[in-house]
Amino acid sequence: MNVYIFFHMNLMFSSVPESMRTELVRRCYTPLLDLAEEGCFPLGIEASGLTLELLHDCCPRWVSRLAGLVRDGACEFIGSGYAQIIGPLNPASVNMHNLRLGNSVYSSLLGVTPRLALVNEQAFSPGLVPLYRAAGYTGIIMEWENARQAHPHWEHHLQAAPQRVAGTRGESMDLLWNHSLPFQQFQRAVHDEVTPEEYLEGLRNRTGTDAALCLYGNDAEIFDFRPGRFCTEPELTGRSEWQTIRDLLCAVRALPGVRPVLPSQALKNTMPQRPALLHLESPAQPVPVKKQAKYNITRWGVTGVDDTGANTLCRRLARHFAACEGKNASDRPDSPAQSGHDSLWKELVYLCSSDFRTHIVPERWQAFRQRLLAFYETHMPHMPAGDALPATCTVPPQRVPAANRLLKLETPHTAITLNRNRGLAVQALRFGGVNTLPVAGTLALGTYDDMALGADFYSGHVTFEMPGEPKATDLVPVVPRITETARTIRVETQISRAPLLLHKSITLYKDTPRADIRYRFGAPLPAGSLRLGYITLTPQSYDRRTLRYATHNGGTEPEEHLLYGSSTDHGRAVSFLVSASCAAGMTEGTAEFGDARHGLRITLTGDSAAALCMVTYREASPSFFARIMFSLQEVDDTSRFGNGVRKVIPAPCFSFSITPYNR
Structure with a gap:
């Protein structure tokens, strides 16, 4: 069995004050090089170009030492980019320059241009594959466990060897696995949570069954260094954890049938003659991420x-x-x-x-x-960072009789019906005239036989959920104001329902099929999940077998996901602490939602906040339930509110247009 190990270094580590960086180098990075220099076990070392620059500024000898070890073959350097950024959350232009600038630093400081890349935070999307290839990389490292969870049909043996990973345009590249469960077992052994004998016994059970295994592929900063980020951090025992690592690796090396190799050697030695071409993403998990479910893209x-x-x-x-x-x-x-x-x-x-x-x-x-x-x-002096706050609501809400609750607006290309008793929620949206089928709107109670869907499902509304509190929405009676110009018809209203204070408008265009929805918040919101811009599809208007959504996740091309047969719920809470399980990056500001013949194209306007896109889909008698929504705020263990913390944009604006696509 080929076994390999690599350490991720990040001097930008979020919970480490800059004043502690020198100590971090002394406690973590220098022992890592000592380990490589001793040659007891071949090591991979990964760092961003930014980390190397910071190290060169504070410890130039350390960088020179690493360059010498890489040159002599004592260790292997693995690339990632100039900074540790989350590729599926950034536009393709940022990702391309990140990889290019990283290679420039690697060449300048280490004299190498790596061919193997660690995907940052193991946050993968197929749109990144052509970008890595264009930057000169031939292989990437990604975690097996979460990718497999999204594809339960994968054969177990696929993790025993490298494979190929598919991109968006037919490209592919080598795929070396990082194994999350084994690396957490290694970490526990080093932190004295299990004995070395228990760890080695678990490893013996794998010997002979796996062609390649990653022993550890995670942070170097967690050994002999405790920045105090979590109350659950294991205490230092007094014995050097790097000495424990050294002893463990020597013991692993002595196991029968074990062959320690560099990561790139594992890739070369164990690549099958006919590797499987794998899609790591899925409709339910468009962006797989590392380790437990709390580490999803909303983080x-x-x-x-x-x-x-x-x-x-x-x-x-x-x-x-x-x-x-x-x-x-x-x-x-x-x-x-x-x-x-x-x-x-x-x-x-x-x-x-x-x-x-x-x-x-x-x-x-x-x-x-x-x-x-x-x-x-x-x-960007021409575009202020934050949107002007709306005036406070002065018109009291007024519920109207059910027969008069619907407000209908129409242009030659678009017809929309809004519910005045539900915060101008979209009752029906049509493109091409009032006689066409609605493409989105409200699905009334009784639409589905399933009691789990026994509710009204609206479009165009806002929901805000705080831990331990009832859900707040804008589904309240409003007094709309309608204005018309030569080019547009606009209806707008103000809503004040604690803790929501917002201005909402819907605009139709007379010369093109287009409807704009805009929300401006008048005050910062407390901790909670803020979702808005819901678009609920009307099932009778679509072919369920070709229903799909498509958006960009860091690449130049949109990534398409077929929904038929899946059970997709990106907004599902992971726990009481983590309010969402997944999302799509929507990094170029557009998304499509519909079937192979026609559907809706959603485009964020230039001043809109950078929302994440979430999709829900399930088969439901007599048809299906499908909606897309957007998130501006979720909750997890990283969320920080109050205590004098100042946001970049205290009260964001969210605005998008809906247009039809036809093929």
């Missing part, structure tokens, strides 16, 4: 202190920089101005770092917030 998208605000400004900057690229001849790679061009992208990639979006200590958050806002205001 870096809509939780933390203000992931939504930070991601919103970063995406606006990315669009702006990408639009400017190529317009000026001085932007050619051989131009003297390229260094300035690179500095802008390098700063943006830095600001996209995942460590600003999780367990960040207060002083680092404050510094990050100021740096992001200053950078944004320098390059």
Whole structure:
């Protein structure tokens, strides 16, 4: 059995104050190089270009030492990019520059251009595959367990050897497995939670059954170093954990049938002649992530202190920089101005770092917030960071008789019916005239035989759930105001229902089939799950066998997922602490929802917050239930509210257009 091990280094570690970085190097990174130098076990070492730059600034000898070990073959360097960013949450332009700038740092400081990449936080999407290939990578490392969970039909033996991973446009690349359960067992042995004998006995049971096994593929910073992030962190025992690692690896090496190799050697030695071509994603899990279910994509998208605000400004900057690229001849790679061009992208990639979006200590958050806002205001002065707050609601809600509750608006291309007693929820949306079937709207109680779906399912509304509190919605009586211009018809209202204070508008266009929905929040919200922009499909208008959704998750091409036969619920809570289980990044600001013939295209407007996209689908007699929604805020263990914490955008705006697609 080929066994391999690699350590992930990240000097940007979210819960480590900058003042402790020198101690971290002394306690974690120097013993790691000592281990590689001794040669008792071949090691892989992965780090971002940013981590190497920071190390070069504070400990240049350490970087020189690593470069020498890599050159001599004592260890293998694995790449990841300039900064540790979550690929499926960032536009393709950011991901491309991240990989390019990372390779530049690797070449400059280590003299290598790695061919094997660790997917950051194991957050994968098929749109990343062509980007890794374009950057010169031939293989990636991804976790087996969560990918397998999304594909229970996979044969167990697939984890015993490398395979091939599929991208969006027919591309593929080598896939080396990281094994989450074995690496957590290794971690427990080092932390003295199980004995070395118990660990080795578990490993013996695998010997002879697996062609390749990753012993450990996670943080180097958790050994002999406790930043105090969790109350459950195991205490240091007084014995060096790096010595424990050394002893464990020597014991593993002595096991019969075990062959320690570098990660790239494991890839080469055990790759089948005909590897399976695997799709790691699925409709229910478009973005697989590492370890337990709490580590899903919402962790870096809509939780933390203000992931939504930070991601919103970063995406606006990315669009702006990408639009400017190529317009000026001085932007050619051989131009003297390229260094300035690179500095802008390098700063943006830095600001996209995942460590600003999780367990960040207060002083680092404050510094990050100021740096992001200053950078944004320098390059985007024409678009303020936050939207102006609406006036407070002065018109009291008035419920109207059921016969008069529906408000109908119509243009030559679009017809929409709104419910005045339900916060202008969309009763029916039609494109192509009033005589066409509605493509989305409200499904009334009794639509389904299943009691689990025994409710009204609206479109265009807002829901907000706080832990231990009743759900708040905007489904209340409102007094709408209608205005008409030569080009549009708009209906708007203000809603004040604690803790929601918002201005809501729906706009139809007379010259094109299009409906816009816009929400402006008037005050920051407390801890909770904020979902809005629901679009519930009307089943009679679609072919259930070709029903699908498509959006971008960090790549240049949209990723399509067929829903028929699946059970998909991205917004399902993981636990009382983690309010959602999955989402899609919607990184280019568009999503499609419908069947192979026709459906809806949702496009975020330029000033909209960077929401995550969530889909729900299930077979339900007599048809199916399908809806798409968007999240601006979720709750998990990284969420931080109150106590003087200042958000990037205190009260976000969310705005999108709905247009039809026909094929």
